[in-house]
Amino acid sequence: MAGIRTGLLIWVGIAITGFLPACASQDEGITEAPGSSVAAIAQRAVQDEAVPVDGIAAGLPPQELLPGECGAFFWDRAEPNALRLFENESRGLARYWTGSGVDELNTGARPFAYRPGDRIRREYGFATGTIRLEGEISGLRDGEAVISRALLRIAQSDGTQIVRPLVGLISCQPESAGH
Helix, strand or coil, rough: CHHHHHHHHHHHHHHHHHHHHHEEEEEEECCCCCCCCHHHHHHHHHHHCCECCCCCEECCCCCCCCCCCCEEEEEEEECCCCEEEEEECCEEEEEEEEECCCCEEEEECCCCCCCCCCCCEEEEEEEEEEEEEEEECEEEEEEEEEEEEEEEEEEEEEEEEEEEEEEEEEEECCCCCCC
């Protein structure tokens, strides 16, 4: 299992760092400030399990996709770019980092059918409220969907709302050669 996770992380890191800078430089409508690109954030996530802040893990650890599975990865736009939300679109499972722990959320499975300009709207219910995610696919490259800007809105049961700007990537692990 560790080998699969390491292989996936290396693959995602190579794929992200190899194609996202090119996306940003092509005329596909993807514009990002230096150092805040999805590629830079994802590369740091590949290098570090979960970035500790004051001795507490900041964000979800790297998430595993099995061959043939697709996943949506959403990082905080602000430093230290914690992996805030992960959804395994094939299994219908999401993980949300609350800041002090991880909530596991059930979702329905989603097909990978994204195009530039497509809006993403997702809603997750959890014990203390509702999470709404909205964003837009800003580009596609090598079968991966880039979300340069997204908003996460957390409506808590006490009536408060938290809004977090995110960046994201939706990627699929290739099928194994034997399938």
